[in-house]
Amino acid sequence: MEIMTDKNSAVNIKPPKSMSPWAIARRKFIRNKLAMISLCFLVFVCFVSFLAPYITTHDITRINMGSFSLEPSSEHWLGTDKNGRDVFTRLLYGGRISLFIGLACTAFVIVTGTIIGSIAGYFGGTIDNLLMRFTDFVLTFPFLVFVIVLNAILQNKVSGVWVLIMVISGLSWGGVARIVRSKILAEKENEYVLAAISIGCSPFKVIIKHLLPNVLSTIIVQATILFASMIVAETGLSFLGFGVPSETPSWGNMLSFANEPDVLQDKPWIWIPPALAVTLTILSINFIGEGLKDALNPKSYR
Amino acid sequence: MLKYTLRRVLAMIPMLFLISIIVFSLAKLMPGDSLGGEIDPANTDPEYIEQMREKLGYNDPIYEQYFRWITNFVQGDFGKSTRYKIPANEIIMERLPNTIFLSLTSLIITYVLALAMGIYSGRKPYTLGDNTIAAANYIGLALPSFVAGVFAIYIFSFHLGWFPSNGSVDISVTEGTFEYWLSRFHHVLLPAFVLGLLNTASYTQFLRNDIIENSRKDYVRTARAKGTSESKIYNVHIFRNSVIPLVTFLGFDIVNLVGGAIITETIFTYPGIGQLFLTSVTNRDYSVLMTLTMMFSVLTLFGNLVADILYGIVDPRIRLD
Numbered sequence: 001m002e003i004m005t006d007k008n009s010a011v012n013i014k015p016p017k018s019m020s021p022w023a024i025a026r027r028k029f030i031r032n033k034l035a036m037i038s039l040c041f042l043v044f045v046c047f048v049s050f051l052a053p054y055i056t057t058h059d060i061t062r063i064n065m066g067s068f069s070l071e072p073s074s075e076h077w078l079g080t081d082k083n084g085r086d087v088f089t090r091l092l093y094g095g096r097i098s099l100f101i102g103l104a105c106t107a108f109v110i111v112t113g114t115i116i117g118s119i120a121g122y123f124g125g126t127i128d129n130l131l132m133r134f135t136d137f138v139l140t141f142p143f144l145v146f147v148i149v150l151n152a153i154l155q156n157k158v159s160g161v162w163v164l165i166m167v168i169s170g171l172s173w174g175g176v177a178r179i180v181r182s183k184i185l186a187e188k189e190n191e192y193v194l195a196a197i198s199i200g201c202s203p204f205k206v207i208i209k210h211l212l213p214n215v216l217s218t219i220i221v222q223a224t225i226l227f228a229s230m231i232v233a234e235t236g237l238s239f240l241g242f243g244v245p246s247e248t249p250s251w252g253n254m255l256s257f258a259n260e261p262d263v264l265q266d267k268p269w270i271w272i273p274p275a276l277a278v279t280l281t282i283l284s285i286n287f288i289g290e291g292l293k294d295a296l297n298p299k300s301y302r
Numbered sequence: 303m304l305k306y307t308l309r310r311v312l313a314m315i316p317m318l319f320l321i322s323i324i325v326f327s328l329a330k331l332m333p334g335d336s337l338g339g340e341i342d343p344a345n346t347d348p349e350y351i352e353q354m355r356e357k358l359g360y361n362d363p364i365y366e367q368y369f370r371w372i373t374n375f376v377q378g379d380f381g382k383s384t385r386y387k388i389p390a391n392e393i394i395m396e397r398l399p400n401t402i403f404l405s406l407t408s409l410i411i412t413y414v415l416a417l418a419m420g421i422y423s424g425r426k427p428y429t430l431g432d433n434t435i436a437a438a439n440y441i442g443l444a445l446p447s448f449v450a451g452v453f454a455i456y457i458f459s460f461h462l463g464w465f466p467s468n469g470s471v472d473i474s475v476t477e478g479t480f481e482y483w484l485s486r487f488h489h490v491l492l493p494a495f496v497l498g499l500l501n502t503a504s505y506t507q508f509l510r511n512d513i514i515e516n517s518r519k520d521y522v523r524t525a526r527a528k529g530t531s532e533s534k535i536y537n538v539h540i541f542r543n544s545v546i547p548l549v550t551f552l553g554f555d556i557v558n559l560v561g562g563a564i565i566t567e568t569i570f571t572y573p574g575i576g577q578l579f580l581t582s583v584t585n586r587d588y589s590v591l592m593t594l595t596m597m598f599s600v601l602t603l604f605g606n607l608v609a610d611i612l613y614g615i616v617d618p619r620i621r622l623d
Contacts (some may be wrong), residue, residue, distance in 0.1 A: 033553075139608065140317055141324075142598040143578065144561035149595060152583050153331050218418045232446045236565060239448045240580060258452045261467075265460045283444035 021298065025217075028295040035291025036169050036286035047283055049095030055272030056089040072269050080259060081270050090249040091273050097250040098278070101165055102231040106171035109230070110223050113176025118215075120177070132181065139174035147233070148169055148242045163241055168233055176222055183215040219295035226288035228282045235278050250276050306614050310607055313466045321599045322375070326368050329592045375596070385582075394575060394597075400470050401567070401574035405559045406498065407490050412498035412555075416505035416548075422546070423506065424513025425536050435506065440504030447562055451496045451569035452492045458492060465492040468571040493570040501555065503547060512544040546616050553609025560598045560605075561575030 019027070029035060048055065080086055120131040130179040150167045178255025187193070188211060196206050212219075237243030239259075246253055258264045258271035356539040362370075364525065374381070380390035418441075423432040445453075459467035466472075516522065517540055525535050563576035571577065575594060582590040 075537065137317065137320060138604050140321065140327060140599065142557070142560045142602045144564055145595055145598045147330055148564075148580070148583055149591070153328065228444075236446060236448055240565065240568060243584070255448065255452065264452065264456055268456065271452065275452060278450055279441075279444050282446070283440065286444055 006296065007288040024298075025295040029291050032294065034287050035295075038291070040196055041279065041284045042288065045095060045097055045277070049092055049099055052089070052092035052096055056086070057199040072273050081252060081254070083165055087254075087270060087273055090254060091251075091277060093248040094251045094254050095275060095277060095281075097161065097244060097248060098231055098234055098252065099281075101161060101168075101234045101244070101250075102227050104165045104226045105169045105172070105230040105233070106144040106223055108165065109173045109176055109226055110219060112169065113222075114171070114212070114219060117180025118184050118211065120225065121181040121189060122203060122211065124185075126182075133179075135174045135177045139178075142173055143233075144236075147237060148240070151242050152278075161244060161248070163235070164234065168237075172226075172230075172233075175228070176219075177196070179218060179222060180215060183218050184211055185213050187210035187211055190192060203237055221289060221293045221296065224292060228285040228289070229264065231285075235274075303614065307611055310610050314603055314607060318601055321603070322372055323368070325592055325595050325599065326371060328366075329588055329593070330364070332588060333587070359477050374592075381595040383582075383587055385521075385585050385587045385590075390593045393590060394448045394578065394593060397573055397575045397578050399574065401576060402570065403445075403486070404494055404567070404574055405492055405563065406436065407494035408498040408559070409555060411494055412464065412502045412505065414533075417508060417545075419502075419506040420509025421513065421536070421541070423510040424517070424540075425557045427510070427514050427530075432510070435510075437501040440505050442499050443507075445499065446567050447496055447500065448569055450499050451493070451566060454492055454496050455569070465489075470572050470574075489572070493566045493572055496564045496569075497559070500562075501551075501558065505551065508550060509544055512547065513540055516543050532598055550609060550612040550616055553605045553607070554613060556605030556608060557602050560601055 026278065050128065077145065085123070116131055120128040120135075130265055147167050150171075150181065154163050154167065184207075193206060193210055196210050197203070200207070236241055237254035239256045240251050241256060243252055244250045246256075254274040258275075263270050342373070361475065378391060380394075383390050383393050386393050411519045411606065419435050423435045426432055455467045458464045470486060470489050475482045475485050496542075514537075517536075522535060522539060526532075527540055530539070563574060564579055565576070566572070567574045567576035568580055575597070579598075581587070582594065
């Protein structure tokens with residue numbers, strides 16, 4: 001008990017503690033209205049999409065002979081598509097797939113890019129040379145072309161969403177690796193790194209405990225940009241018919257109905273909902289990214 | 303500068319070699335006989351197929367097949383299209399001008415719009431005009447090209463009827479006349495705008511921020527103190543400094559156009575090489591597919607080279623390492 005009171009009085013005497021960089025960033029972010037609205041929207045979209053099975057009652061797979069291309073009504077909020085499936089239900093399930101692929105690709109790309117970038121940046125020399133030449137090589141592939149070709153080869157062997165995730169992330173980690181490497185290169189010149197090495201920290205520990213926390217803000221901003229572009233990549237590929245298998249609902253697959261002129265012209269309720277969903281999601285991610293960039297930048301005072 | 307350029311060009315050669323190996327391996331991994339097309343698909347007699355495979359060299363060691371392919375490729379023999387039954391280069395050359403026309407129009411639209419909007423926003427920041435442009439930019443950055451394409455067709459082709467929704471030229475006009483070129487231009491305008499939308503938005507934003515940043519620098523204050531007119535400061539002093547970084551993006555434009563052309567041409571059913579690429583994947587037309595994949599890779603490599611060289615021109619420090 002005595003120790004407790006002592007501690008309390010000590011806290012009371014101390015001058016008000018200055019905020020940590022993360023707390024400052026959090027406060028700046030919360031004050032940014034546009035970013036907060038976007039964040040709420042994104043959380044809402046994720047929430048509704050991932051809980052789709054509990055919210056909706058319509059069957060997404062069964063082809064319903066009686067209700068081809070119905071206009072929006074009280075029973076089908078956004079109408080039905082050409083196979084008689086409820087558009088609203090498919091929109092939620094599609095969001096599940098599209099957001100999941102976006103998140104999974106972002107996670108893979110960030111992890112791979114960070115590992116390769118930090119190893120190349122920290123060790124330098126031959127390792128750096130080898131890894132960066134390899135990164136340059138991966139970056140010279142035209143992304144869309146190779147994803148389509150690889151998907152055409154692999155589609156028959158391993159089916160489904162994971163092929164797409166692997167192919168997309170396998171071709172897009174180069175940019176992150178380059179950025180992380182350059183940040184680590186600049187950061188490792190600091191004296192605290194030398195101090196950490198001199199007291200015998202292993203390279204692994206120096207990278208994880210000392211270097212990565214200092215480049216984390218860059219990685220976070222990169223992750224938001226990537227998340228948006230990964231969703232675009234997935235929906236774009238599915239739209240072209242080289243992404244998720246066509247029977248799986250995804251925003252891109254739903255949008256690909258717009259390739260048929262009569263749907264595009266006369267049945268806008270089939271393709272406008274996924275189009276708006278993709279655009280608004282990306283818009284909100286962009287705003288969040290901008291807000292984070294602003295909040296994590298110590299030079300901006302707002 | 304010459305030494306730097308030469309070094310960059312030489313560094314491309316091993317990359318080209320590696321890419322050609324990758325493309326060849328991919329074609330080998332594809333189901334069925336790639337590079338084929340000589341075998342009559344109607345004849346299923348196993349003996350005939352085996353005979354043809356032997357004749358075409360599919361049973362040779364893999365490296366011999368690679369060297370035969372690459373030797374032919376370098377000499378301009380890209381194999382025969384299995385679908386169109388004509389040499390692959392003929393069908394590609396037939397579509398290539400359309401894509402070049404589309405890309406060039408798109409580049410011109412991008413730079414004209416970005417320059418006009420960026421300069422206006424940068425000169426009058428935080429005004430109504432600037433905010434309108436900024437809002438349009440945010441939408442432009444968030445609209446994926448295929449969504450933009452679909453909306454563009456829906457609004458401008460179907461509802462307003464301003465632009466045709468597909469094809470590259472009206473079939474009723476005769477080639478070479480003034481109407482023919484007018485029709486082609488009319489057809490290319492909407493896809494070109496959609497193709498350049500993302501770049502327009504990001505360049506506008508870049509130019510605006512750069513102009514605002516430059517307008518706070520000392521040389522601008524000096525110019526003002528000497529009594530230089532405001533329009534001359536913006537149009538000569540700041541413009542020159544802000545447009546230089548924009549020029550270096552030209553290399554990346556080439557890279558972006560490759561991916562963009564595939565999507566845009568498909569939406570607008572514009573007969574270019576992007577659309578040809580997709581149909582060749584669907585039809586398993588391997589010689590066309592491989593040639594196009596090689597072409598796109600070389601273009602990407604070339605785009606990176608252009609970006610590197612332009613960077614070297616703009617920033618002499620880069621030339622040293």
